[in-house]
Amino acid sequence: MNLRKGLSLHGLLLNIAGALLVLAGIGLVAMTARGLLNYRAAASRHGGEMIDLDANAQPQAGQHGYMARIVGTPNVVEAPHDPEFNLQVNTPVLVRHVEMFQWREIRIGDSVHYELDWVDRPLDSSHFEDPRGHANPVSFPISGKQFDAGLVQLGGFKLGPVMLHALPGSEQIAPDPKSLPENLAASFTLYQDYLVTSAHPGDPRLGDLRVSWDEVPLQQLTIVGRISGDRIVAAAEAADGKGYYVQLGDVPLLDMFPDLPVPPEFVLIRQILAVLLAALGALLLLVAQRDQRDVLLALGLGAMVVGAVASMLWLGGDTRMLCGWLTVTLLGLGIAIWRLRRGSIRPKQS
Structure with missing residues (x-):
């Protein structure tokens, strides 16, 4: 009598432990899938799922279409050139500014007065209240012009025009009059850069020109953009209306996008562990119900249960993930049918 009670209690404990392990496997795969789905839904507002690449990263197969975060200092391969002034600078973007010494009309309340100053556009003096003696040149x-580098790279990736123009910073450079x-x-002489x-130069006159250049400095940047072949470009269809980000220094992804949830880590390990937990639970249930220790049958049942739950969670989501879990489900089902047909389950011997 006591022996039967002991065996009954042992079977009950095995059933409870087995059911809990199966539920733990299902819960683990569900939490992992939900974490990934939430992360991808938030990431899609900024262009899509994001991957971290180091400064020496090269384009790899399977990366196309992903958003990438790259930290490093851009490398100018083909420097911009201002052909009119024969000026070439090792910078991503070179900007020429042209100013003319002109009359400006200044209004303070009801009073109007005129002064000469450097202005970067023609001022139409015909619209002045008192144009006499304040006539400016017509054109x-x-x-002024902007000159982009022919090729700028960050790691092994080329920066597209939008990314190039988003690079921050501006520094005035001194031209070389000898060139x-x-x-x-x-016509031109060098004066204070x-x-x-x-x-x-210290006493300019009406109509004198002043030309200067600004460069975008080469400095450490964090760039987020879409991988398109060997280029980093803006994700034009991103819901945030931008599709790229550029910031100075090494900026973590979650600092650039504070609305992003933290994605689950070690996804593949968690998925494998979920199947193994469910398989161990199935094995305990087999032992409790039929006194069978068929590891392959238990593994097939665990894979089938976890795969079926994960497949339902990924419906309408990532097609690759859905196909992967459907494959796991079908493999588990196939193994289970094979073991059952081999007569692996036998009635308990009394």
Whole structure:
């Protein structure tokens, strides 16, 4: 009598432990899937799922379409060139500024007065309240322009035009008057990092020109953009209306996108562990119900149960993940049928 009670209690404990382990496997795979789905839903607002790449990363198969975070200093492979002034600078973007010494109309309350100043666009003096004696030249003989580098790379990836123009910072550079073409060398002289046409640079006159250049400095950046072949470009269809981010320094992904939940780590290990937990639970249930220790049958049942739950969670989500879990489910089902047909379950012997 006591022996039967002991065996009955042992079977009950095995059933409870087995059921808990199966539920633990299902719960683990469900938590992992839910964490990934929540992360991907939030990431899709910024262009899609994101991967971290180091500064020496090279384009790899399977990366196309992903958003990537890369930290490093851009490398200018083909520097921009200002052909009119024969100026070439090792920078991603070179900007030429042209100013003319012109009359400006200044209004303070009801009073109007005029002063000469450097202005980067033609001022139409015909609209002045008192144009007499304050006539400005009609146009600039030379205009301001922006010159982009032919090729800028971060790691093994080329930066697309949008990313190039998003690079932060601006520093004025001093031009070299010795490199000027002959026609401009006769007109311009160097004065305080500017090229000026003034006969007396410290005392400019109406119509004098002042030309300067700004460069985007090379510095450590964190760039997030979409991988398109060997290029990093903006994700034009991103719900946030931007699809890329550029910040100075090494900025963590969650600092750039505070709305992103923390994605689950060790996803593959967690998924394998979920199947093994369910399989161990199934094995305990087999021992309790039929006194059978068929490990393969238990593994098939565990894979089938966990795979079926995961497949339902990934319906309408990641097609690759869905197909993977359907494959696991079918493999588990196949193993279970095979073992059952081999007569692996036998009635308990009394």
